Amino acid sequence: MAQLWGGRFTKETDQLVYNFNASLSFDQKLYKQDITGSMAHAAMLARQGILTEEEKEAITEGLQGILADIEAGVLEFSPEYEDIHSFVEANLIARKGDVGKKLHTGRSRNDQVALDMKMYVRDEIGEIDSLLKELLTSLLHIMKENLHTYMPGFTHLQKAQPVTVAHHFGAYFEMFKRDRSRMTDIRKRLNLCPLGSGALAGTTYPLDRAYTAELLGFDGPTLNSMDSVADRDYLIELLAALSTVMMHLSRFCEEIIVWNSNEYQFVEIDDGYSTGSSIMPQKKNPDIAELVRGKTGRVYGALMSILTTMKGIPLAYNKDMQEDKEFTFDAIDTVKGCIALFNGMISTMEFKKENMENSAKNGFTNATDAADYLVNHGVPFRDAHGIVGRLVLTCIEKNISLDEMSLEEYQAISPVFEEDIYEAISMKKCVEKRNTIGAPGTDAMREVIAIQEKYLTEN
Ligand code: ARG
Numbered sequence: 001m002a003q004l005w006g007g008r009f010t011k012e013t014d015q016l017v018y019n020f021n022a023s024l025s026f027d028q029k030l031y032k033q034d035i036t037g038s039m040a041h042a043a044m045l046a047r048q049g050i051l052t053e054e055e056k057e058a059i060t061e062g063l064q065g066i067l068a069d070i071e072a073g074v075l076e077f078s079p080e081y082e083d084i085h086s087f088v089e090a091n092l093i094a095r096k097g098d099v100g101k102k103l104h105t106g107r108s109r110n111d112q113v114a115l116d117m118k119m120y121v122r123d124e125i126g127e128i129d130s131l132l133k134e135l136l137t138s139l140l141h142i143m144k145e146n147l148h149t150y151m152p153g154f155t156h157l158q159k160a161q162p163v164t165v166a167h168h169f170g171a172y173f174e175m176f177k178r179d180r181s182r183m184t185d186i187r188k189r190l191n192l193c194p195l196g197s198g199a200l201a202g203t204t205y206p207l208d209r210a211y212t213a214e215l216l217g218f219d220g221p222t223l224n225s226m227d228s229v230a231d232r233d234y235l236i237e238l239l240a241a242l243s244t245v246m247m248h249l250s251r252f253c254e255e256i257i258v259w260n261s262n263e264y265q266f267v268e269i270d271d272g273y274s275t276g277s278s279i280m281p282q283k284k285n286p287d288i289a290e291l292v293r294g295k296t297g298r299v300y301g302a303l304m305s306i307l308t309t310m311k312g313i314p315l316a317y318n319k320d321m322q323e324d325k326e327f328t329f330d331a332i333d334t335v336k337g338c339i340a341l342f343n344g345m346i347s348t349m350e351f352k353k354e355n356m357e358n359s360a361k362n363g364f365t366n367a368t369d370a371a372d373y374l375v376n377h378g379v380p381f382r383d384a385h386g387i388v389g390r391l392v393l394t395c396i397e398k399n400i401s402l403d404e405m406s407l408e409e410y411q412a413i414s415p416v417f418e419e420d421i422y423e424a425i426s427m428k429k430c431v432e433k434r435n436t437i438g439a440p441g442t443d444a445m446r447e448v449i450a451i452q453e454k455y456l457t458e459n
Contacts, residue, residue, distance in 0.1 A: 004086050004109075018082075021319075026326050027084045028077040033119040034084050034112070035067045037195060040215040041107055048206050050106070055099050062096040063088070084116070085109045106207050108199035110229040110317040115195045117324065119216065121238055122187060124332045129183045131339040132176050132245070133456065138347045139173045140452055142166075147442050150427040151266065151356035152365045159363025162430045165351060166449075167440035173452060175248040180459070182241040186234060193218035194228035200316035201225055226316040232306065232324050239303040239328065242335045246296040249342055253289035256349070260286050265355045270348035273341075288345050292338045299334055302327035357427055361401045364392050366425040369433075370402060373424045377416045387414045 003013070013021075039060055046056035066088060069075035081087035093100035146165035153163035193213035196203065202225045209221035222228040259266035269286050277283035305327045313320050360366075367388050374384035390413050395402060402425055410417035423429055435441035438448070 003082055004089065004104075021082065022079070023083045023322050023325065024077055024079060024081050024087055026329065027113075027116075027322075028087070029325075029329055030084050030113075030116040030120055031070050031077075031088070032067065033116040033123075034088050035063050037112065037115045037119065037216065038088065038103060039063050040212045041195060042103060043215060044208050044212045045102075045105060045205075047211060048208055050205055050207075051102060055102060058096050058099045059092065059103055062092045062100060065095060066091050083109070083113075085112050106196070106198065106203040106205035108197075108229075110199050111194050111197040111225075113321075114197070114229050114231070115193065115216075117328075118190055118194065118234065121190065121234060121328075122217075124336075125183050125187050125238070128242075128245075128332070128336060128339070129180055131336055131343075132180045132183070133459075135339055135343045136173060136176055136180075136452075136456060138343050139169050139176070140449065140456065142346065143169050143173065143445070143449060143452075146351065147445055148428070149351060149353050149356060150360050150431060152360040152363050153440075159360070159365050161368055162360040162365040162427050163440045164431055164445070165356070166445050170445070170448060170452075172248065172252055176245075177452075177455070179241065179245045179248065182244065186237045186241060189237070190234035191217075191219045192222045193220070194222050194231075196221065197225035197228035200229055229317040230313075230315050230321075232310055232321060235306055235324055235328055236303070236310065239299070239306055239331055242331050243296075243300050243303050245335055246292075246299045246338065249338055250293040250296040253293040253342070256289050256346070257286045257293075260289075264359070265352055266359070267352060268350045269345060270350070273345040273348060288341055292342055295334050295338055299331045302331035360427055361403060364395070364402060366402055366427065366430045367392055369425050369430045370421070373421055374414065374416055379414070379416055 042051060042056050042059045042063075045051040046053055051059070066075060070077075075091065077084075077087060081090055089100065089103060092103060143166040146169070149165040150162050151165055151168065152159040153161050153168070193209065193216055195212045195216070196207045196209035213219070213221045222231075256267060256269070258264055260269050269284075269289070271284070273286075273288050274284045275287040277285065306324055309320050309323045370391065371381065371384040371388045374387060375381050379387070391402060391405065391410070394409065394413070395405060398405075403422055407417065407419060407421075410421060431440050432442055435444045437444055
C-alpha cells in the first residue's frame with residue numbers, strides 16, 4: 001500500500017478496507033488524462049512563480065516518461081497504489097525525487113479526478129460521434145440504393161401503408177442524427193475546467209485557472225469550486241444520451257430480427273454476422289442483433305446507477321462518486337462496440353426486394369389509396385372507406401390482393417371503379433404520390449437525401 005495520506009494515521013489500513021477503497025483497477029483508464037492534466041498544472045505553477053522553470057522541466061520530463069512507459073507496456077499498474085493519481089505521483093517521485101512532491105501544490109484529488117473524467121468523456125464523445133457518423137453514412141448509402149424498394153409500413157405491427165426501404169431507414173437516420181447532436185450539446189456544457197478548485201474551496205496559491213483551462217482545451221474555468229468537485233451532471237447526460245442511442249439501435253435490431261425471420265424473409269443477415277445452433281443444423285441466428293438489443297439493458301443500468309449514486313449526497317465531494325466510473329466506462333465501450341457491429345451487419349445485409357413488395361401488396365397497404373381513388377371521383381370519404389372495406393373482405397374470402405380482383409368484381413361493389421384503378425393502387429403509384437417533404441415519394445426522398453448529404457459533409 002502506497003498511500004498519499006498516511007501522516008495522521010497511527011495504524012496501517014486493513015487490507016480489506018484498502019481493497020474496498022482502491023480504484024486503480026478501473027481508474028487506470030484515466031492515465032493519459034491524469035498525466036496531461038498534471039503537465040498543464042505544472043506549467044501553470046511555473047508561470048505563476050510557484051515552481052521554478054527547472055522544477056517544471058523535471059516534472060514534465062518525468063510525466064512524459066511515465067506516459068511513454070505506460071503506453072509501451074513497461075510500466076504496469078501495480079495494485080499497491082490506491083488510484084491513478086497516487087500511481088502517477090508516486091512514480092514521478094520515484095523518478096525525479098523531491099521535486100515530484102511539489103506537483104500537487106494547490107491541487108486535490110477531488111479536482112483532479114473531476115478533470116480527468118471530464119477529459120476522458122470529452123475524448124470518448126468524439127469517438128462515439130465518429131462512429132455514429134459512419135453509421136449515418138452507411139444508412140444514407142442504403143437509402144440511395146433503395147428509393148424504389150417497396151415494403152409495408154406498419155402501425156401496431158399491422159401492415160398500414162406502403163413505404164420504401166429508403167424511407168424506413170431514413171427514420172433511423174433522423175434518430176442517429178439527433179443522437180449526434182446530443183453528443184455535441186453535452187460536450188459544450190461539460191467543457192469548463194474544474195482544475196484549481198482544490199478539495200472544495202479553491203486554494204490560497206495564486207493559481208491561474210483560466211490558463212490551465214486554455215492549455216487543456218476548455219472554454220474557461222468552472223465558476224464555483226464546490227460545484228466543480230461535486231458535479232457529475234455531464235455523466236448523467238452522457239449516459240442518458242447513450243441509453244437513447246441503445247434504444248434506437250435496439251428498436252432497429254428488433255425489426256431486423258423480425259425481417260430476417262422465416263416468416264418475413266425481408267432481409268438476410270450475412271453469414272459473417274450470423275451464428276449457428278449447436279443442435280439444430282438448419283439454424284442461422286441473428287445473434288448480433290439480439291446481443292445489441294440485450295446490451296441496451298446494461299447501458300440503462302449505468303444510467304440508473306449514476307442517478308441513484310448522486311441522489312442525496314451532500315456537497316461537496318464524497319467517495320460515493322468514485323462509483324461513477326466502472327459503469328460509465330462499460331457503457332461507453334458497450335455503445336461503441338454495438339454501433340460498429342450494427343453498422344457492419346446492416347452494410348452486409350441483403351434486401352429481399354420481391355418479398356418486401358409482395359408483403360406490401362398482400363397486406364392491403366394500398367387500401368387507403370383505393371379509397372382516395374373513389375374520393376377523387378366524387379365519393380365522400382366515409383362512403384369510400386366503407387366500399388373499400390367491402391373490397392378487402394371479398395379479397396380475404398378469396399385469398400387474393402386488391403390488384404388481383406377483376407374489374408367486374410370492383411364494379412359489383414361500386415360502379416365508380418374504372419380500369420385505371422389498377423394503376424392507382426400499384427405500389428409504385430401509392431408511394432410515388434406521397435411527395436410532401438418527409439414522405440416516401442421519390443421526389444421528396446431525393447430532397448431529403450440531398451439535405452442529409454449536405455449535413456454529413458458539414459458535420
Ligand atoms: N478515486 C477517487 C474517485 O474516483 C479520486 C478522488 C479521491 N478523493 C478523495 N478525497 N478521496 O473519486
